[in-house]
Amino acid sequence: MTSVITNPRILLLGGHGKVALAMTPRLLAKGWSVTSVVRNPEHEADIRATAPSPKGTLDVLVSSLDEISTQEDANQIIARVKPHWLIWSAGAGGKGGAVRTNQIDHLAAVAFIRAAAASANVTTFLMVSAFNSRRSRPSWWTDEDWESIVHMNTVTMPDYYRAKIAADEVLTAVAQKRDRSSTMPPMRSVVLRPGWLTDDEPTGKIQLGKTKGTGKVPRADVAETAVRLLEAVQRGWDGGWVDLLSGENDIDSEIGRVVNANENSIDGENLQDIFTKA
Numbered sequence: 001m002t003s004v005i006t007n008p009r010i011l012l013l014g015g016h017g018k019v020a021l022a023m024t025p026r027l028l029a030k031g032w033s034v035t036s037v038v039r040n041p042e043h044e045a046d047i048r049a050t051a052p053s054p055k056g057t058l059d060v061l062v063s064s065l066d067e068i069s070t071q072e073d074a075n076q077i078i079a080r081v082k083p084h085w086l087i088w089s090a091g092a093g094g095k096g097g098a099v100r101t102n103q104i105d106h107l108a109a110v111a112f113i114r115a116a117a118a119s120a121n122v123t124t125f126l127m128v129s130a131f132n133s134r135r136s137r138p139s140w141w142t143d144e145d146w147e148s149i150v151h152m153n154t155v156t157m158p159d160y161y162r163a164k165i166a167a168d169e170v171l172t173a174v175a176q177k178r179d180r181s182s183t184m185p186p187m188r189s190v191v192l193r194p195g196w197l198t199d200d201e202p203t204g205k206i207q208l209g210k211t212k213g214t215g216k217v218p219r220a221d222v223a224e225t226a227v228r229l230l231e232a233v234q235r236g237w238d239g240g241w242v243d244l245l246s247g248e249n250d251i252d253s254e255i256g257r258v259v260n261a262n263e264n265s266i267d268g269e270n271l272q273d274i275f276t277k278a
């Protein structure tokens with residue numbers, strides 16, 4: 001049983017990203033503390049501007065993910081901030097080619113995942129992943145959906161796919177290992193997998209979990225859903241993979257449905273293989 005942390009300290013990686021900027025005021029409004037990690041010191045003002053009178057404490061830490069390749073590298077930041085929760089919302093964004101995508105979306109992400117899993121203080125890790133990050137065809141998608149994802153993963157964005165799936169699988173594996181540990185408390189992993197991101201106004205209406213195979217979602221709805229999923233973890237949800245698109249239902253009712261049905265978009269993936277990646 002995870003002990004409930006009511007006022008967690010959160011390490012937010014990719015703090016100046018668009019999703020992270022939408023998350024920051026929402027996290028702080030809960031009274032939670034946020035350390036937002038950016039590479040450019042000039043970005044601090046933008047981050048503070050999202051929450052002029054924050055309920056929780058906001059810190060900004062300047063550090064480049066270009067310098068984080070190993071668990072030891074990431075651990076220096078975790079040891080300094082001592083977070084209870086980590087949120088990964090960074091990404092190379094397709095800029096800088098395969099090398100940079102591998103450095104940020106794979107090496108730095110996995111470094112933080114492993115360092116978090118090695119820290120008993122960290123009880124939750126939320127990864128902003130993507131709906132194309134999976135190896136096997138979900139039974140609830142159409143053939144056309146799957147063909148378009150295979151095309152994306154093998155032709156259009158293979159480097160991004162390889163990086164995202166590697167990080168998602170390591171996170172899933174290390175969380176399972178923590179569950180089985182007799183010396184460490186569980187670390188819940190939430191792999192939040194939005195479709196195409198837009199800057200549209202939030203609607204508060206989503207499809208979550210085993211969604212249809214293609215679609216969009218505003219970044220602000222991703223941010224709000226992430227915060228509500230963290231609250232679901234506080235209430236005892238074990239986490240899992242959840243796909244996210246714009247939809248017809250309120251965020252809370254979709255989360256309630258997914259949690260009650262124990263719905264997990266990881267279904268169809270090879271769990272035995274994933275668990276070897278811890």
Ligand SMILES: NC(=O)c1ccc[n+]([C@@H]2O[C@H](COP(=O)([O-])OP(=O)(O)OC[C@H]3O[C@@H](n4cnc5c(N)ncnc54)[C@H](OP(=O)(O)O)[C@@H]3O)[C@@H](O)[C@H]2O)c1
Nearest residue numbers: 014016017018019039064065066090091093129130196197
């Ligand atoms: N685009 C889509 O349609 C889509 C769909 C599904 C999932 N996603 C995923 O959703 C997540 C969030 O998306 P978003 O739109 O918020 O992305 P974003 O605005 O591009 O944010 C990514 C953040 O990562 C930071 N970053 C990149 N390299 C860094 C480095 N070396 N050191 C420190 N920070 C670094 C960037 O910093 P700077 O501000 O300094 O550049 C940026 O703030 C990403 O992981 C993305 O892969 C995207």
